[in-house]
Amino acid sequence: MAVMCGIVGYVGEKRAQDVVIEGLRRLEYRGYDSAGIALVATGTIASDKRAGKLANLEKAIADRPLPPATVGIGHTRWATHGAPNDVNAHPHSGAQRRVALVHNGIIENFAELRVGIEADDVALLSETDTEVAAQLLEAEVLTGADLTTAMLRLVNRLEGAFTLVAVDALDPSRVVAARRNSPLVVGIGDGENFLGSDVAAFIEHTREAMELSQDQVVTITRSGVSVRNFDGSSAEGRRYHVDWDLSAAEKDGHDWFMRKEIHEQPRAVADSLLGRRTPEGRLHLDEMRLSDQELRDVDKVIIIACGTSFYAGMVAKYAIEHWTRVPVEVELASEFRYRDPILDYSTLVVAISQSGETADTLQAIRHARTQRSKVLAICNTNGSTIPRESDAVIYTHAGPEIGVASTKGFLTQLVACYLLALYLAQVKGTRYGDEIDEVMRQLEAMPDHIATVLASADAIYAMAAEHVDTRSVLFLGRHAGYPVALEGALKLKELAYIHAEGFAAGELKHGPIALVESGLPVLCVVPPAGRDQLRDKMVSGIQEVRARGARTICLVEDGDDAITPYADTVIRLPKVPVLLQPLVAVVPLQLFACELATRMGHDVDQPRNLAKSVTVE
Ligand code: F6R
Numbered sequence: 155m156a157v158m159c160g161i162v163g164y165v166g167e168k169r170a171q172d173v174v175i176e177g178l179r180r181l182e183y184r185g186y187d188s189a190g191i192a193l194v195a196t197g198t199i200a201s202d203k204r205a206g207k208l209a210n211l212e213k214a215i216a217d218r219p220l221p222p223a224t225v226g227i228g229h230t231r232w233a234t235h236g237a238p239n240d241v242n243a244h245p246h247s248g249a250q251r252r253v254a255l256v257h258n259g260i261i262e263n264f265a266e267l268r269v270g271i272e273a274d275d276v277a278l279l280s281e282t283d284t285e286v287a288a289q290l291l292e293a294e295v296l297t298g299a300d301l302t303t304a305m306l307r308l309v310n311r312l313e314g315a316f317t318l319v320a321v322d323a324l325d326p327s328r329v330v331a332a333r334r335n336s337p338l339v340v341g342i343g344d345g346e347n348f349l350g351s352d353v354a355a356f357i358e359h360t361r362e363a364m365e366l367s368q369d370q371v372v373t374i375t376r377s378g379v380s381v382r383n384f385d386g387s388s389a390e391g392r393r394y395h396v397d398w399d400l401s402a403a404e405k406d407g408h409d410w411f412m413r414k415e416i417h418e419q420p421r422a423v424a425d426s427l428l429g430r431r432t433p434e435g436r437l438h439l440d441e442m443r444l445s446d447q448e449l450r451d452v453d454k455v456i457i458i459a460c461g462t463s464f465y466a467g468m469v470a471k472y473a474i475e476h477w478t479r480v481p482v483e484v485e486l487a488s489e490f491r492y493r494d495p496i497l498d499y500s501t502l503v504v505a506i507s508q509s510g511e512t513a514d515t516l517q518a519i520r521h522a523r524t525q526r527s528k529v530l531a532i533c534n535t536n537g538s539t540i541p542r543e544s545d546a547v548i549y550t551h552a553g554p555e556i557g558v559a560s561t562k563g564f565l566t567q568l569v570a571c572y573l574l575a576l577y578l579a580q581v582k583g584t585r586y587g588d589e590i591d592e593v594m595r596q597l598e599a600m601p602d603h604i605a606t607v608l609a610s611a612d613a614i615y616a617m618a619a620e621h622v623d624t625r626s627v628l629f630l631g632r633h634a635g636y637p638v639a640l641e642g643a644l645k646l647k648e649l650a651y652i653h654a655e656g657f658a659a660g661e662l663k664h665g666p667i668a669l670v671e672s673g674l675p676v677l678c679v680v681p682p683a684g685r686d687q688l689r690d691k692m693v694s695g696i697q698e699v700r701a702r703g704a705r706t707i708c709l710v711e712d713g714d715d716a717i718t719p720y721a722d723t724v725i726r727l728p729k730v731p732v733l734l735q736p737l738v739a740v741v742p743l744q745l746f747a748c749e750l751a752t753r754m755g756h757d758v759d760q761p762r763n764l765a766k767s768v769t770v771e
Contacts, residue, residue, distance in 0.1 A: 166346020248292025
């Protein structure tokens with residue numbers, strides 16, 4: 155039924171089957187419950203669709219080849235309701251197989267539309283809202299409307315969130331798509347054009363792209379792209395150049411995208427720091443778009459995000475409060491608007507999202523804007539919805555993150571959070587210029603520190619190998635190390651499917667210590683020794699769990715030997731300030747989870763039940 159997924163469309167001179175399947179392969183991280191393709195071939199729709207990963211579809215097509223065609227659409231699905239079986243897979247067609255349609259999102263009024271269709275004695279094959287839309291689109295085309303007109307009529311009858319992409323068996327000249335609250339970008343080629351949920355779908359063919367606004371219908375032909383608003387008026391999409399290429403979307407010799415992305419982190423962090431200072435040494439953020447006065451008026455910051463991005467937000471709280479003295483709340487985006495948060499024009503809402511499409515975060519942003527708050531997005535995906543609906547944006551420059559588990563996305567979010575905190579400090583005058591300079595210099599040294607941690611990956615891998623039979627792992631941290639502990643636990647849960655919990659070390663004795671039993675691995679993120687109080691309290695926590703039989707694995711700053719007597723294993727971290735420590739401390743935890751999951755035989759890039767961009771609430 156309702157889904158969030160990857161969508162591809164193509165019209166040109168090449169074999170559409172190859173372009174569509176290749177595009178789906180690059181979008182498979184968005185969902186991989188089922189996949190399907192439809193081609194326009196000499197007056198008919200030729201299609202196939204299969205439950206399971208794309209490989210199942212590819213095998214089916216290899217066994218029963220589709221006819222040659224140069225126009226096609228494809229879909230890879232992540233089911234929200236409705237079993238991921240062959241029938242529910244996309245594309246869907248009308249009863250006469252005149253059109254084929256793929257869909258990402260939820261059509262909320264589909265039940266009522268379905269009743270109308272069934273009243274006309276049309277039997278629907280699947281349980282999906284998509285088939286209802288296909289049926290309605292076909293009915294419009296059968297009245298003689300061209301596919302673009304039919305799509306415009308259709309979208310005005312639909313409620314909810316959707317990207318739709320369709321072809322007409324009798325019109326091999328075009329592919330037509332529509333978007334409302336769901337992602338879609340256009341790829342501009344030479345004698346060919348593309349549609350995709352994101353640019354990865356067509357990056358092999360073109361780096362010229364066009365973003366669309368909400369509530370628009372786009373028609374691509376071999377020679378052009380035309381955009382219309384849902385009310386029928388004509389519109390223009392914004393064209394942009396994609397600044398990464400195919401090699402960034404390949405594994406580069408690694409077994410997993412995730413492992414490649416972990417190793418890309420020094421570069422990703424360096425890229426995210428590039429160009430942030432004027433020749434005079436002042437911080438400058440490209441798309442800040444909020445005036446200094448607006449920022450000076452900010453008296454409260456609320457950070458909203460989900461999952462790993464939420465943990466980046468937790469680190470941001472420590473940095474922003476420390477450097478600016480402005481109070482910061484961090485809230486799960488999915489909880490935010492339902493508690494009727496107190497917001498006004500002097501609240502700065504910061505939305506952190508790698509994909510820029512997370513529905514929970516998007517809805518929270520929309521709520522904040524209705525309350526007149528300014529919204530700043532921290533995002534990795536140019537052209538995505540969240541930055542477009544925000545007042546300002548800090549783009550991270552991680553490059554495409556394909557592995558479902560966020561790694562370089564997280565590190566570059568941290569960088570963006572530090573930059574934001576320092577920028578606020580500069581504008582509000584809560585830190586002197588030379589203090590800001592000093593932190594910038596420390597940040598600029600981080601890529602080398604991260605590379606140092608990566609250089610000892612083999613030691614972490616050996617440790618992971620010893621844990622393949624582990625059923626449960628705890629992670630402890632304090633201060634900025636606490637979100638790192640949470641992130642370490644999340645990585646292990648989502649990749650290795652084993653029980654893992656992150657705790658603030660001080661909370662342990664208030665309950666969780668009861669979980670500790672002989673041999674339980676406990677990973678401890680130890681604060682830098684310069685923070686004696688924090689570090690010493692952490693040492694006590696480590697002693698407490700060790701005394702109860704835990705096996706302690708301690709991430710400790712180079713040169714700090716106070717922990718050694720209580721650590722079964724020591725992992726050395728470069729010496730960095732406490733606020734920046736998450737940038738190095740999380741890396742061994744990423745490597746640990748990646749390796750452990752690999753050794754357990756799991757698919758690291760596409761963990762079960764997950765999808766990369768969660769475009770449903
Ligand atoms: C975990 C992970 C997720 C995302 C979360 C938010 O490895 O990747 O927890 O962090 O779904 O996604 P974005 O940042 O795209 O909004």
